[in-house]
Amino acid sequence: MARVQRDGGDDSAPTTELPAVRGQGPPAVNGRANGRGAPIPADKARVIPEAAVARLAVYLRVLSGMAEQGAVTVSSEELATAAGVNSAKLRKDISYIGTYGTRGVGYEVDVLTSEIERVLGLTRQQKVAVVGIGNLGHALANYGGFPGRGFPVEALFDVDPDLIGIPVGGLPVNHIDDIPDICATRAIAIGVIATPPTAAQAVCDRLVEGGVHCVLNFAPVVLGVPEHVEVRKVDLAIELQILSFHVARNAEQRASRRTAAARASSNGEVV
Amino acid sequence: MARVQRDGGDDSAPTTELPAVRGQGPPAVNGRANGRGAPIPADKARVIPEAAVARLAVYLRVLSGMAEQGAVTVSSEELATAAGVNSAKLRKDISYIGTYGTRGVGYEVDVLTSEIERVLGLTRQQKVAVVGIGNLGHALANYGGFPGRGFPVEALFDVDPDLIGIPVGGLPVNHIDDIPDICATRAIAIGVIATPPTAAQAVCDRLVEGGVHCVLNFAPVVLGVPEHVEVRKVDLAIELQILSFHVARNAEQRASRRTAAARASSNGEVV
DNA sequence: ATCTGTGAAATCCTTCACAGCG
DNA sequence: CGCTGTGAAGGATTTCACAGAT
Structure with a gap:
């Protein structure tokens, strides 16, 4: 693992530092809001746009599929197509984490894979706790080792007394009152909240109490959380509503196009 | 329902047209790629940024919670806080759909609610089909009427012969070969893919064949789809990996801060 | 000749800050 | 006086397009 040196070693930082993201701090109520008086020293480079982080995870998956099929190198064009983005964006995304390509050739699949894994922090295991063992919680718990290894589920919680002690996917369910203790002792890194909405905030508070810094809700x-806690939201209803918006928009578009077409002439296009 | 006229009717378009989103078309491989030769007429206004659409759905939920508690009006500040955004952004988001506030007072909860519902196309029901009745599919099917009504689940599909015909959440499971027929006859608007990854593309193709224009994957x-089809992705592994990135970044930050602190002096700050 | 890496331009989104209505 | 609606400024992200490496 431990890289010796950057390939096209251009600037400083020989250490194995991990990059930060930009635009992370809270909106900052007004004016300067950075602890010291300094005008933000920040190493300038070495920040990865939040949007790029999400795509790096996609590239990683595509790469693992390619590796399985025996690919050794891949061009930005191929990888981009497979990931559903354009190649300029892909190259820029990759450039945020270093320069691992070979001009005229492309990227080595395994090099790129391990570099993305390093940046995403996938080299160490992140222990996961799932709270709320209903339909969804069951589904999540049964993933066993979570998607693509690296995220072992190490604790389950619910309120329902009938569930306490019952093993789900090999792990016994504990009561949510034990969240702080168990999360702390098992060093849980990520809490997944799959409870009814009314319970979510209380559960979240207990996770934070137990030292969990990342929540998937x-x-x-x-959710309201202290600012050092990172929350990501997966919201079915909102996804459906966004799709609904597009249905409505398209219907409207089609309708007005039809009107326009009818006005212009009776043309038998198929489109 | 049918609005008669915009409140602060400033520009044209007295019809009940629905807005479009910006930046929607595919990346366009290179150069001009819009069907006709026109330099994109586009009505200029009346486009809602994609990012705002997602937030409007959040506001909608917060509003319904407020309505339940008997609130009649709400200020941008209150609504913004409850939705976890800042008030300027909220006001701008709302301004994309019209001007429904009263200066010095705020917004009427029910007016705002129904206007957002209108824009999101929630006034008509969008029928949903769920494909893949495993753990996750079960969870989805059992939502019964999907989140916050408006999205009735009207068809279920799987390959497993043991599942065909079995009712899940009140609906019998059909074979995935019947997707095109059933989706067409039942006028399914949204397809939800909860299958293993290997089956997803084939399922998606059949959904499209059945006339489904929106897919939640x-x-x-x-997924590869024709360009008139809208896909949204919910990807557990990627969400976890993004969180993992933040864990790694924070760990790194803490480490370097510790180093810096140690270097500067043995200071007993808490932070 | 090909394909990466990247400044610079273009686009999209957020925040500021204030005019103006009630 | 309070609060919305919104130009304009400021950031962030995407795309262009080309210099430079192999």
């Missing part, structure tokens, strides 16, 4: 509520 | 693959 499936409950349809906006 | 839970399978960890990038």
Whole structure:
């Protein structure tokens, strides 16, 4: 693992530092809001746009599929197509993490894979706890080792007394009152909330109490958390509503196009 | 329902047209790629940024919670706080759909609710089909009427012969070969893919064949679709990996801060 | 000749800050 | 006086297009 040196070693930082993201701090109520008085030293480079991080994870998956099929190198064009983005964006995304390509050739699949894994912090295991063992929680718990290894589920919680002690996917369910203790002792890194919306905030508070810094929230509520805690939301209803918007928009578009076409002439295009 | 006229009717378009989103077309391989030769007429206004659409759905939920508690009006500040955004952004988002507030007062909860519902196309029902009745599919099917009504699940599909005919959440499971027929006859608007990744593309193709224009994809693959089809992705592994990135970044930050602190002096700050 | 890496331009989104209505 | 609606400024992200490496 431990890289010795950057390939096209251009600037400083020989250490194995991990990059930061930009635009992360809270909106900053007004004016300067950075602890010290300094005008933000920040190493300038070495920040990865939040949007790029999400895509790097996609590239990683595409790469693993390619590796399985025996690919050794891949061009930005191929990888981009497979990932559903354009190649300029892909190259820029990759450039945020270093320069691992060979001009005229492309990227080595395994090099790129391990570099993305390094940046995403996938070299160490992140322990996961799932709270709320209903339909969804069951589905999540049964993933066993979570998607693509690296995210072992190490604790389950629910309120329902009938569930406590029952093993789901090989792990016994604990009561949510034990969240702080168990998360702390098992060093849980990521809490997944799959409870009804009314319970979500209380559960979240206990996770934070137990030292969890990252939360994946499936409950349809906006969680309040201290600023060092990172929350990501997966919201089915909102996804459907966004799709609904597009249905409506398209229907409208088609309708007005039809009107326009009818006005212009009776043309038998198929489109 | 049918609005008679915009409140602060400033520009044209007295019809009940629905807005479009910006930046929607595919990346366009290179150069001009819009069907006709026109330099994109586009009505200029009346486009809602994609990012705003997602937030409007959030506001909608927060509003319904407020309505339940008997609130009649709400200020941009209150609504914004409850939705976890800042008030300027909220006001701008709302301004994309019209001007429904009262200066010095705020917004009427029910007016705003129904206007957002209108824009999101929630006034008509969007029929949903769920494909892949495994753990996740079960969870989805059992939502019964999908989140917040408006999205009735009207068809279920799987390959497993043991499942065909079995009712799940009140609906019998059909074979995936019947997707095109059934989706067409039942006028399914949205297809939800909860299959293993290997099956996802084939399922998606059949949904499209059945006239489905919107797909919500839970399978960890990038789907290829004709350009009139809208796909949204919910990807557990990627969400976890993004969180993992933040864990790694924070750990790194803490480490370097510790180093810096140690270097500067043995200071007993808490932070 | 090909394909990466990247400044610079273009586009999209957010935040500021204030005019103006009630 | 309070609060919305919105130009304009400021950031962030995407795309262009080309210099430079192999």
